Amino acid sequence: MACQEGHLECARLLLEAGAAVNQARDNGVTPLLVACYLGHLDVAKLLSSYGASRAATPFGTPEEVANRLGHADLAAWLVASRGWTPLAHLETLTAARALSLLRSGASLHEGEPTPLRRAAGGEGEVAALVRRAAAPWSPASHSLFPAAARARAALLILSIYEIHERHELDSAGTTNGIAALDFVACVLRFAITRETE
Template identity: 85%
Template sequence: RNNGGTPLFMACQQGQLECVQLLLEAGAAVNQARNDGSTPLFAASHQGHLDVVKLLSSYGASRAATPFGTPEEVANSRGHADLAAWLVASRGWTPLAHLETLTAARATSLLRSGASLHEGEPTPLRRAAGGAGEAAALVRRAAAPWSPASHSLFPAAARARAALLVRSIYEIHERYHLDSAGATNGIAALDFGHCVLGFAITRETE
């Protein structure tokens, strides 16, 4: 009997990293506990599965105490020193700060859903500064002013605002080009519009 353990719980307990990845990507409830109150993160910590713990944490797994203690406490009590040290070091991280664990697709998904670059300790942006890997590069690009190259990394509301403003600029551009005499002015207006969009569009646009 698995005492109410979900497929995710069982995969975490057994250290089946690829299975855990697939289940989380499919929307498995990261914090669903067994009947005895133990969570997937607690189970992975108990068994010393560091990579599984990192993956669960990157999906926002709760580190709250279970009836058997916290994941940090059980890692220490079971002698999993590296895992316990990582749990301590990452206490203030948001999911986006898990740069070494995030795939490019997952980082992009978090950025597009509005994950903050400036929350947590240290923040995702601080961790990404000078960091290697695709996730770190995506965070740095998302922190720069809006541009067509970074458009896909902005949240939905900001992308919608960008699309509206770009359409407006091009409509003005076309209007200026109604006669050949206005061509120079039209090009200037288009260039100016592209320059200011980076300041008019922010990740926090509502």
């Protein structure tokens, strides 16, 4: 009903609370199809950012429905965004949702165009988050990495701390000329990747 009536914020709240984005009515009508039927572009963008299916229904695909009913701007957007992953919806995502996608392992390099390519020239907080997430691991970008990569970074840092304590390093944290802080700055950025399992 929120999608049918074009109530964007209501639809956003429902999706944030875990509503099933592809839950169809008995007749096969999905939330995206009804939004396209009625020309609700912003609602369609939101649903797409949550991975709404664009597959055919008994009434056609969302793209076909938008075309048939004369919603040219919506139909054009559906064509332009065919290869997007949820993270590529930079203009629709909130910063909190983008962070959640990044932390759960959303790829910066999948889709066409990729989220990173879309963010390269993009403005706004979400585009900036995607660009930051593409940088090598650092303490400043740690929060943008998936849970497995963050856990690996924490384990490696803890290991350095334990080595420091066990070998009673001097106050500069050096042994054999290697500073523990240099390790974090120079080595972890190569040891920790977004794809760490």
